[in-house]
Amino acid sequence: xxxxxxxxxxxxxxxxxxxxxxxxxxxxxxxxxxxxxxxxxxxxxxxxxxxxxxxxxxxxxxxxxxxxxxxxxxxxxxxxxxxxxxxxxxxxxxxxxxxxxxxxxxxxxxxxxxxxxxxxxxxxxxxxxxxxxxxxxxxxxxxxxxxxxxxxxxxxxxxxxxxxxxxxxxxxxxxxxxxxxxxxxxxxxxxxxxxxxxxxxxxxxxxxxxxxxxxxxxxxxxxxxxxxxxxxxxxxxxxxxxxxxxxxxxxxxxxxxxxxxxxxxxxxxxxxxxxxxxxxxxxxxxxxxxxxxxxxxxxxxxxxxxxxxxxxxxxxxxxxxxxxxxxxxxxxxxxxxxxxxxxxxxxxxxxxxxxxxxxxxxxxxxxxxxxxxxxxxxxxxxxxxxxxxxxxxxxxxxxxxxxxxxxxxxxxxxxxxxxxxxxxxxxxxxxxxxxxxxxxxxxxxxxxxxxxxxxxxxxxxxxxxxxxxxxxxxxxxxxxxxxxxxxxxxxxxxxxxxxxxxxxxxxxxxxxxxxxxxxxxxxxxxxxxxxxxxxxxxxxxxxxxxxxxxxxxxxxxxxxxxxxxxxxxxxxxxxxxxxxxxxxxxxxxxxxxxxxxxxxxxxxxxxxxxxxxxxxxxxxxxxxxxxxxxxxxxxxxxxxxxxxxxxxxxxxxxxxxxxxxxxxxxxxxxxxxxxxxxxxxxxxxxxxxxxxxxxxxxxxxxxxxx
Amino acid sequence: xxxxxxxxxxxxxxxxxxxxxxxxxxxxxxxxxxxxxxxxxxxxxxxxxxxxxxxxxxxxxxxxxxxxxxxxxxxxxxxxxxxxxxxxxxxxxxxxxxxxxxxxxxxxxxxxxxxxxxxxxxxxxxxxxxxxxxxxxxxxxxxxxxxxxxxxxxxxxxxxxxxxxxxxxxxxxxxxxxxxxxxxxxxxxxxxxxxxxxxxxxxxxxxxxxxx
Numbered sequence: 001x002x003x004x005x006x007x008x009x010x011x012x013x014x015x016x017x018x019x020x021x022x023x024x025x026x027x028x029x030x031x032x033x034x035x036x037x038x039x040x041x042x043x044x045x046x047x048x049x050x051x052x053x054x055x056x057x058x059x060x061x062x063x064x065x066x067x068x069x070x071x072x073x074x075x076x077x078x079x080x081x082x083x084x085x086x087x088x089x090x091x092x093x094x095x096x097x098x099x100x101x102x103x104x105x106x107x108x109x110x111x112x113x114x115x116x117x118x119x120x121x122x123x124x125x126x127x128x129x130x131x132x133x134x135x136x137x138x139x140x141x142x143x144x145x146x147x148x149x150x151x152x153x154x155x156x157x158x159x160x161x162x163x164x165x166x167x168x169x170x171x172x173x174x175x176x177x178x179x180x181x182x183x184x185x186x187x188x189x190x191x192x193x194x195x196x197x198x199x200x201x202x203x204x205x206x207x208x209x210x211x212x213x214x215x216x217x218x219x220x221x222x223x224x225x226x227x228x229x230x231x232x233x234x235x236x237x238x239x240x241x242x243x244x245x246x247x248x249x250x251x252x253x254x255x256x257x258x259x260x261x262x263x264x265x266x267x268x269x270x271x272x273x274x275x276x277x278x279x280x281x282x283x284x285x286x287x288x289x290x291x292x293x294x295x296x297x298x299x300x301x302x303x304x305x306x307x308x309x310x311x312x313x314x315x316x317x318x319x320x321x322x323x324x325x326x327x328x329x330x331x332x333x334x335x336x337x338x339x340x341x342x343x344x345x346x347x348x349x350x351x352x353x354x355x356x357x358x359x360x361x362x363x364x365x366x367x368x369x370x371x372x373x374x375x376x377x378x379x380x381x382x383x384x385x386x387x388x389x390x391x392x393x394x395x396x397x398x399x400x401x402x403x404x405x406x407x408x409x410x411x412x413x414x415x416x417x418x419x420x421x422x423x424x425x426x427x428x429x430x431x432x433x434x435x436x437x438x439x440x441x442x443x444x445x446x447x448x449x450x451x452x453x454x455x456x457x458x459x460x461x462x463x464x465x466x467x468x469x470x471x472x473x474x475x476x477x478x479x480x481x482x483x484x485x486x487x488x489x490x491x492x493x494x495x496x497x498x499x500x501x502x503x504x505x506x507x508x509x510x511x512x513x514x515x516x517x518x519x520x521x522x523x524x525x526x527x528x529x530x531x532x533x534x535x536x537x538x539x540x541x542x543x544x545x546x547x548x549x550x551x552x553x554x555x556x557x558x559x560x561x562x563x564x565x566x567x568x569x570x571x572x573x574x575x576x577x578x579x580x581x582x583x584x585x586x587x588x589x590x591x592x593x594x595x596x597x598x599x600x601x602x603x604x605x606x607x608x609x610x611x612x613x614x615x616x617x618x619x620x621x622x623x624x625x626x627x628x629x630x631x632x633x634x635x636x637x638x639x640x641x642x643x644x645x646x647x648x649x650x651x652x653x654x655x656x657x658x659x660x661x662x663x664x665x666x667x668x669x670x671x672x673x674x675x676x677x678x679x680x681x682x683x684x685x686x687x688x689x690x691x692x693x694x695x696x697x698x699x700x701x702x703x704x705x706x
Numbered sequence: 707x708x709x710x711x712x713x714x715x716x717x718x719x720x721x722x723x724x725x726x727x728x729x730x731x732x733x734x735x736x737x738x739x740x741x742x743x744x745x746x747x748x749x750x751x752x753x754x755x756x757x758x759x760x761x762x763x764x765x766x767x768x769x770x771x772x773x774x775x776x777x778x779x780x781x782x783x784x785x786x787x788x789x790x791x792x793x794x795x796x797x798x799x800x801x802x803x804x805x806x807x808x809x810x811x812x813x814x815x816x817x818x819x820x821x822x823x824x825x826x827x828x829x830x831x832x833x834x835x836x837x838x839x840x841x842x843x844x845x846x847x848x849x850x851x852x853x854x855x856x857x858x859x860x861x862x863x864x865x866x867x868x869x870x871x872x873x874x875x876x877x878x879x880x881x882x883x884x885x886x887x888x889x890x891x892x893x894x895x896x897x898x899x900x901x902x903x904x905x906x907x908x909x910x911x912x913x914x915x916x917x918x
Contacts (some may be wrong), residue, residue: 080900140869304773431811459708463708473751475751478749478751478766479749480762481780482746482747482749482766485780485781485784486746486777486781487785488780489780552745604744607745607746609772610745610746610747610777611746612776613776614746614773614774614777
């Protein structure tokens with residue numbers, strides 16, 4: 001229930017505050033210039049606010065266990081904010097920068113709270129002083145004189161609520177009506193504003209509550225008064241009856257629960273108090289009472305309504321101060337008031353205080369009170385304790401996370417401040433023995449440079465004797481590629497033309513196409529049988545090209561071949577071959593020559609193909625042209641073979657003369673290998689011409705048929 | 707010798723506009739006033755450097771004659787760049803641009819970079835096509851435009867290199883897939899370790915096989 005109450009009060013905190021102000025001012029009839037605005041505000045809609053509050057109270061009254069959870073969540077949130085406040089206060093001294101960054105909002109809220117309460121404080125203090133005994137005034141004085149205002153504020157809040165709830169519990173016990181305690185507790189919990197209201201209306205009730213200085217008879221009075229004051233509330237709270245039932249007979253169970261919770265919360269509280277103790281001590285606030293107070297707001301802030309704070313203040317202070325004083329002085333000297341005060345304060349503030357200081361004191365206080373009273377108060381207490389427990393656990397968790405975050409941030413900033421880019425940290429983390437010395441680095445660089453140079457040299461050398469590269473450089477590859485494209489296109493054309501061709505036409509042209517195909521296939525066989533006898537290359541080439549009737553001159557091809565032959569002739573003409581060139585040069589020359597010849601051969605075939613497609617010369621049949629091309633390719637392949645063998649002879653001669661046969665042998669092999677490569681290219685180029693010739697044949701046949 | 711990329715260019719345009727002269731100027735840095743009629747296609751190659759990378763331009767100089775059109779069309783495929791050339795002293799060569807462009811677009815990949823070149827800018831006195839007209843045509847069809855002179859070498863380098871830059875940019879932008887040779891781009895062989903281990907031989911045989 002206290003959860004609900006807390007929720008309610010939390011929600012209505014502001015409104016209630018206004019309302020209470022208004023009321024208090026009405027009651028006191030004190031016109032303060034600073035309060036004019038709020039008073040007006042409150043005055044404008046005092047009843048409406050009251051009604052609102054009641055409605056809310058109703059809604060909450062309906063709330064059962066499930067809603068509780070909800071409420072507890074919210075309350076916990078509130079608490080966390082409160083906690084944030086306190087933690088920031090602590091953190092200010094502790095770790096200013098991170099705390100500020102992490103909980104940037106906290107200080108703001110804190111300050112706002114600080115501002116608001118102060119005015120209220122004075123108001124309330126006044127009202128309290130007016131209505132209540134000098135005792136309360138003293139308390140007020142104390143509170144005003146206290147060094148830590150915000151902690152004080154919060155402390156009273158929670159405790160006040162507790163006081164009220166306790167009272168209500170008492171009342172309910174006495175009245176024995178199940179509805180009443182709930183209502184009362186609700187009323188009390190809802191807000192101090194209600195209390196205030198009731199107080200202002202019924203002086204008896206007010207007395208009962210505020211003046212519950214010690215006599216147990218007063219609760220009864222209060223009980224009597226409460227129906228009057230709570231008349232409006234009674235109707236609303238009907239819904240909560242069930243809850244109250246449970247509270248009534250389940251008190252024993254709850255008692256047990258309370259005990260366990262108490263131990264838990266006290267343990268937690270101890271931990272917190274120790275922490276806070278240290279913090280406080282560092283802040284220069286030595287008194288443990290303050291610690292208790294500072295602690296209590298965090299946990300007991302179930303009713304954050306600021307009115308509560310106001311009304312509660314006197315009570316709480318009275319209670320705590322007196323209790324502490326009493327405890328310190330002598331436990332035996334406790335008067336009824338003290339006991340009562342202790343009792344009222346018990347739920348949280350005392351628990352912690354006592355846990356931290358003297359357990360016996362609050363136990364004795366317990367013993368003094370009536371059993372029924374105790375049971376009821378236990379119920380309330382258990383609620384509070386549950387809140388407290390949740391709160392504390394959450395506080396601890398949140399606090400732990402905050403601390404971790406703070407530590408992490410601090411660590412990072414510290415590292416980055418002095419070590420930008422975390423270079424040193426990385427170095428540190430890395431194995432130090434990996435750090436290379438300058439000399440080793442230089443040596444490594446030298447080695448790398450050597451390797452690179454060697455590689456470049458090798459690749460350059462390699463390229464010089466790389467047939468493919470040379471073939472590419474001489475545009476042989478490009479011609480072959482172009483010829484391939486041409487061939488592919490012709491092939492497609494042939495397919496499409498044949499498929500679109502009429503039957504008789506197809507029959508006419510088929511023999512020619514087959515003949516061309518046979519010519520190309522036989523060219524292979526012939527070449528295989530071809531021997532390496534010397535031949536008149538340029539004559540044969542020119543002859544065969546002219547047979548094509550394409551008007552192409554084999555100038556380039558013949559010229560290249562001539563040059564190669566000339567070089568070989570020069571080589572042989574010299575007595576001392578090693579004077580002219582070494583084996584490597586001969587090898588390079590050989591491969592270069594082969595690439596040249598092959599490139600020109602492929603180019604020749606390419607041009608022949610293009611021209612075959614271009615020219616509609618019917619003097620020579622395509623079969624005849626195919627035969628000419630076959631012969632040409634044969635001549636070219638033969639020439640390549642002759643060149644290869646001649647170059648090999650040159651290499652061997654050098655090898656013999658220089659006794660470097662072992663060195664020369666792989667070169668000879670490479671020359672023969674490249675020669676076969678060259679032959680391959682030439683034959684490929686030739687074969688690519690088959691579709692081109694077929695295409696040309698079909699074209700001319702179609703042209704003739706038209 | 708070694709290169710990072712090889713770009714295939716084609717040079718197209720009416721006969722006599724100076725395609726082969728442009729190529730000769732670019733590859734050999736010389737001008738030949740009388741040039742043989744190109745049969746089918748001729749080739750030229752030159753290394754350039756873009757962004758610190760060696761790039762080999764392999765240029766296919768096509769025959770401009772109408773009778774070769776059907777053959778030259780088959781060479782468009784797989785070109786990364788095209789130089790579409792007209793003669794500023796002959797309006798008909800400018801008027802045929804649309805046909806050439808259609809041909810090029812139809813037979814090549816859509817990402818091909820096309821540079822419009824108004825050649826013979828040295829013959830200002832005989833100019834028939836204003837520079838603005840060329841610019842307008844290029845703008846209209848999304849081409850790069852330049853006026854060049856194969857004779858004076860004015861803008862010749864720029865024409866080839868700017869086209870290469872455009873292609874290179876397209877590679878950087880991921881428009882061209884360099885692993886697809888149909889785009890007219892090949893990755894150079896300089897990094898392949900096979901070259902060092904095989905001064906001659908093996909590779910060539912494979913190449914031969916590829917050509918079938």
